[in-house]
Structures are given as C-alpha cells and as structure tokens.
Amino acid sequence: MRKSLLIILGILIVAGIGIGLYLYVTPKLSRENRQIDQWITENNLNQYGDSQNTVYSNGKPCDNTLDCYKYIKTKNPDKPWEK
Numbered sequence: 001m002r003k004s005l006l007i008i009l010g011i012l013i014v015a016g017i018g019i020g021l022y023l024y025v026t027p028k029l030s031r032e033n034r035q036i037d038q039w040i041t042e043n044n045l046n047q048y049g050d051s052q053n054t055v056y057s058n059g060k061p062c063d064n065t066l067d068c069y070k071y072i073k074t075k076n077p078d079k080p081w082e083k
Contacts, residue, residue, distance in 0.1 A: 024065045032081070033069050039081035049076060 036049065046052050048061050049072040062068040073079075 030069075032073075035081040036069060036072055048072065 039045075040047065040049055044052060046054060048054070048056075048068060062071045
C-alpha cells in the first residue's frame with residue numbers, strides 16, 4: 001500500500017513538472033512570441049511589455065506565460081514587435 005502511494009505521488013510530481021514546463025515552454029516556441037521577447041529586451045520593458053516602473057493594482061497583470069503573451073497582444077494591437 002505504501003509503495004503504491006509513493007508511485008502515485010511520483011507520477012503526480014512528474015506530471016505536474018511536465019504541465020508546468022508545457023505552459024512555460026510551448027508559448028515561447030511561437031514565432032510571434034519570440035518577436036515579443038526580443039521587442040521587450042530591445043526596448044527595456046518589463047516582462048509584461050510595459051515600462052520598467054509600471055505598478056499594477058493586483059500585483060501583476062497575468063499569472064502564467066501564456067496569459068502574459070495574451071495580455072501583451074491585447075494591450076498592443078498595433079504589434080510594435082513586427083516593426
């Protein structure tokens with residue numbers, strides 16, 4: 001019984017790590033998202049595509065990588081990273 005629980009726990013940990021990596025790495029593979037990352041770096045913006053000194057009322061505008069790219073794209077419909 002104890003051995004079974006340890007195996008199940010191990011599987012859940014590996015699955016959790018896999019899901020976390022998927023949510024972080026997969027969005028980074030998109031061509032447009034790589035352009036956004038480069039635009040952020042070149043323009044000295046924070047990770048959300050805003051100026052470095054931006055303060056957010058909820059602490060941060062998004063919770064994960066996928067949501068952050070969506071936030072940046074919504075906030076910048078003119079797609080300055082393509083220019």
